[in-house]
Amino acid sequence: MVRSALSRTTVYILLSLGAVLMLLPFVWMISTSLKAPNEVMAMPPVWVPTEWKFENFTEAMKVAPFDRYFINSVIVTLVSTIGELLTTILAAYAFSRLNFYGRDIVFAILLGTMMVPSEVLLIPNFVTLSNLGWVDTYSALIVPWTASVFAIFLLRQYFLGIPKELSFAAKVDGCSEFKFLWYVMAPLAKPALITVALLKVINSWNAFLWPIIVTNSQELRTLPVGLSAFTTEAGIKYELLMAASSMVIFPMLILFFIMQKYIVAGVARTGLKG
Amino acid sequence: MDVRIENVTMEFQNTVAVNSLSTTIRNGEMVSLLGPSGCGKSTTLMLLAGLYKPTCGNIYFGEKNVTNIDAEKREIGMVFQNYALYPHLSVLKNIMFPLRMQKVPKREAKDRAMEMARLVQIGHLVDRKPGQLSGGQQQRVAIARALVKKPNLLLLDEPLSNLDARLRLEMREEIRRIQQEVGITAIFVTHDQEEALSISDRVMLMKDGVLQQDSIPQEMYRKPINSFAAAFIGNPPINFLLARKTEQAGNYELVNSSQIIKLPGYLNQQKIQIGLRPENLFLTDKDNALLTGEVIHLETIGRDTLIRVQIEDVTIRALIDPSIPINVGDQCHLGIEQDHVHYFDTENGSNLERGNSYDGQANMEQYA
Ligand SMILES: Nc1ncnc2c1ncn2[C@@H]1O[C@H](COP(=O)(O)OP(=O)(O)OP(=O)(O)O)[C@@H](O)[C@H]1O
Ligand SMILES: [Mg+2]
Numbered sequence: 171m172v173r174s175a176l177s178r179t180t181v182y183i184l185l186s187l188g189a190v191l192m193l194l195p196f197v198w199m200i201s202t203s204l205k206a207p208n209e210v211m212a213m214p215p216v217w218v219p220t221e222w223k224f225e226n227f228t229e230a231m232k233v234a235p236f237d238r239y240f241i242n243s244v245i246v247t248l249v250s251t252i253g254e255l256l257t258t259i260l261a262a263y264a265f266s267r268l269n270f271y272g273r274d275i276v277f278a279i280l281l282g283t284m285m286v287p288s289e290v291l292l293i294p295n296f297v298t299l300s301n302l303g304w305v306d307t308y309s310a311l312i313v314p315w316t317a318s319v320f321a322i323f324l325l326r327q328y329f330l331g332i333p334k335e336l337s338f339a340a341k342v343d344g345c346s347e348f349k350f351l352w353y354v355m356a357p358l359a360k361p362a363l364i365t366v367a368l369l370k371v372i373n374s375w376n377a378f379l380w381p382i383i384v385t386n387s388q389e390l391r392t393l394p395v396g397l398s399a400f401t402t403e404a405g406i407k408y409e410l411l412m413a414a415s416s417m418v419i420f421p422m423l424i425l426f427f428i429m430q431k432y433i434v435a436g437v438a439r440t441g442l443k444g
Numbered sequence: 445m446d447v448r449i450e451n452v453t454m455e456f457q458n459t460v461a462v463n464s465l466s467t468t469i470r471n472g473e474m475v476s477l478l479g480p481s482g483c484g485k486s487t488t489l490m491l492l493a494g495l496y497k498p499t500c501g502n503i504y505f506g507e508k509n510v511t512n513i514d515a516e517k518r519e520i521g522m523v524f525q526n527y528a529l530y531p532h533l534s535v536l537k538n539i540m541f542p543l544r545m546q547k548v549p550k551r552e553a554k555d556r557a558m559e560m561a562r563l564v565q566i567g568h569l570v571d572r573k574p575g576q577l578s579g580g581q582q583q584r585v586a587i588a589r590a591l592v593k594k595p596n597l598l599l600l601d602e603p604l605s606n607l608d609a610r611l612r613l614e615m616r617e618e619i620r621r622i623q624q625e626v627g628i629t630a631i632f633v634t635h636d637q638e639e640a641l642s643i644s645d646r647v648m649l650m651k652d653g654v655l656q657q658d659s660i661p662q663e664m665y666r667k668p669i670n671s672f673a674a675a676f677i678g679n680p681p682i683n684f685l686l687a688r689k690t691e692q693a694g695n696y697e698l699v700n701s702s703q704i705i706k707l708p709g710y711l712n713q714q715k716i717q718i719g720l721r722p723e724n725l726f727l728t729d730k731d732n733a734l735l736t737g738e739v740i741h742l743e744t745i746g747r748d749t750l751i752r753v754q755i756e757d758v759t760i761r762a763l764i765d766p767s768i769p770i771n772v773g774d775q776c777h778l779g780i781e782q783d784h785v786h787y788f789d790t791e792n793g794s795n796l797e798r799g800n801s802y803d804g805q806a807n808m809e810q811y812a
Contacts, residue, residue: 338495339528341515343589344545353541357532 199419203227203412210408226413233410234399235388236417243392246311246381247374253316254370255363261317262325263351267337277326280319296383310384311392315374321366328362329355364432368425375422393418445506445596445629446471447492452501454487454653461487463653464501469631469646474623476640477633478676479650485633486525488650489599492631494518505597518597521590525601525633527582529574535561535585536570542593560588563618579606584615591622598623598630604639616643637677641665649673671793674719674786680750683720683760686790689713698735703755705734716796719786722750725762725778727770733777735760742772753778 197217202210203226205219230236264270265277295314296305304310332355340350356363378394385391397418400411426433447469454462462484469475477485490496492503494515502511510518521542529538536557543553561567564584566577574582583606590598603619604612620643623630634640640647641661649656649664649672657669668674674682687696689712690704696716697704705718730736737755744750749766752759753776762778770776787796 333526333528335524335526335528336530338490338493338515339522339524339530341495342493342518342520342522343542343593344516344519346516349545354530354532358530360532 196419199412200416202408203416205409207407207409223409226409227417230400230410230413230417233407233414234396236393236396236414238389239391239393239396242311242390243375243394245308246377246392247371249308250312250315250374251367251370253312254318254321255367257317258321258325258366259351259356259359259363261322262329263355265322266326266329267355268347281323284319284323292379292383299384305384306386306390308390311381311390314380315370315377318366318370321370324366325359325362328359332358361432364429368429368433371425372422446504447597447629447631448504449492450502450504452491452498452503454484454491454496455499460653462491462498465653465655466501467648467655467658469629471629472624472627473646474620474630474632474644476644476647477631477650478635478637478640478647479656480676481635483650484653485650486601487653489522489601489631489633492597493520493522493599519593519595520597520599521593521595521628522599523583523586523590523601523603525605527574527586529582529585529589531574533573534570535566535572535574535577538574538585539570539588539592542589546593556592557588560592561585563591563622564588564615580608580611583607587615587619594626595628598628600630600632602633602635605635612639619643637679641677649676667795667797668719668786669795671717671719671788671795674788674795678721678723680722680761680763682786683722683725684788685718685720685758685760686715687718688715698755698758703735713789713796715790717788717790717793719788720760720780721784721786722761723748723763724780724784725760725764726780727764727768728777728779730777732779734780735778736775737778739770739772739774739776742770751776 201217201219204222204224205216205226206221206223209216209219265273299305299310299314302309304313336354336358337350340354345353376394377392381390381392381395382398385395397411397414400407400414449465449467449469451464451466452462453460453464465488477488479485487496491498494510494513494517498511502509504510505518530541533541536554539557539560540553543556544550548556558567558570561570564587566581566584566588569577569581574585577585583603587600587603590600600619604615607615616639619630619632622628632640632644641664644661646659647661647664648658651672657664657673659667664673665677668677671684675684686699687705688699689695690697695704696718699715735753735755737753737760739751740754740759741752742749744766747766748763749770751762751764751770753762760778764770788794789796
């Protein structure tokens, strides 16, 4: 009893320490976003601003067309998430339920591509897009991200766990292959689909490298790219940058709070990160 | 709609689950598929449903060859051995599902599903998910789902295996009633011989993928085609004795015993197997006895008394009239009507009785 109480305490202390470490940058970001410029770089660090400058937020909004960026981010995130869900459901079904020649080899090759670091793919992908004439278009921002091997893998495992008799029952009840997928398999795989969607939304919302490579024009910028507007020749206006960053991160934080059950489950289920 | 199966064989990688099966199931008939575990009953249903495609052979619904038609186009209802309910849908939605797939308007589908749910006595459970039901309740949902679309052919894979004795009887009568009322052709898989014999118009007995006997229930009991059928049907099970021909014509001597029994003269095998049903044996006096031995066990089952009689080193079971006083340790004489004795070939187990043709075709004609 004593031992387990002791070890519990230790675990809680360690977890709390971890939580504080993780939270620190967020606290710093929010604190900075409310500071006057002279306190930003002050030594020793100022944790609580002497004067809370909420106007930093309105100020930040004026630096660049953030409303446009916001709309772009929403469009890119939504469309690529929906696209990925569709391709994932179809591919996972094919790899788990349909018997076609070479299925397992194709799947093994797909899995193999997960070992290629995404940075390596930046250049070839860019070349492909420019050959298609898609550079600086929404397609460039969205299309390459509408399929994910990881998501297919995750959903395939889920589908494999659904008993075969259900597809028999559905067929007898008059379902075609596609209706079965739509009315039975997909609803049954809802937890896995939510996980896939969440990971996608987060990745897509935060994407920085790819948008900056394939777009040049203001009108196509997404929020993370837009944040670079605060970097000027005169230096970086940290308080405004942090105010804008807080706003960019805010929707994701809300999403995390609402959906944390699924995010944790999704990561735990596969033992992999998204 | 008649269902005709022609020489259907189903091979899996290394097993022949169904071996050139042929039969015809008439419109409105209820047929039981009976046999030990692994004999190919479920596989036969899957073939009829179109969920498996036969390795060879043909299946006809009426005049139409449906061998290559997919399950979703065959318009059948099926209850699966493990129910296969949709876990994410409520009971009501489960029952409505086939109707919704047929594009029946929602209101009508709901009414019909409710009606069906009440019929199988789960009207109060329609808002639950299958996971919140007992095995027997799930089974009834599965039955309701299979029946709701009024299919031409109803396939039931052990639909009553999870119900208690009373409910089982009720559901059995209910299925029979619905089946006759709607005039559906139905095939009913069961392990339970009593169920098979009582519910169906005809029984098909299978073993290792091969159809053994295909006949009306009484026939299966009275004239088993081989020793397997004789052993499978009947409770308590039939007694088998080995007998050897003696010098004296028409007499056979029990192997393992010095008792001589008289058997019809037409048998000319040196060795035969004799089948005696416990319920056909009766207590008699010494002169009319077929067998004599010592009672070694006695128990009352239902209305009858079951005794075990030791005859040298074979044991015989007999169901006797409980009003006759008898005790363990008594000598007893057992008799049987001559035409209740079954004779089987010791090699292939086939019934040796003459003047009876047991091949499926003859049976079918007799029955028709
Ligand atoms: N999908 C399959 N792949 C390989 N072998 C199979 C398959 N399905 C059934 N079998 C084999 O075919 C034979 C018949 O199986 P089936 O399920 O039809 O038996 P059953 O009569 O329904 O038995 P039970 O009463 O136990 O349900 C068995 O030997 C089984 O192992
Ligand atoms: Mg079975």
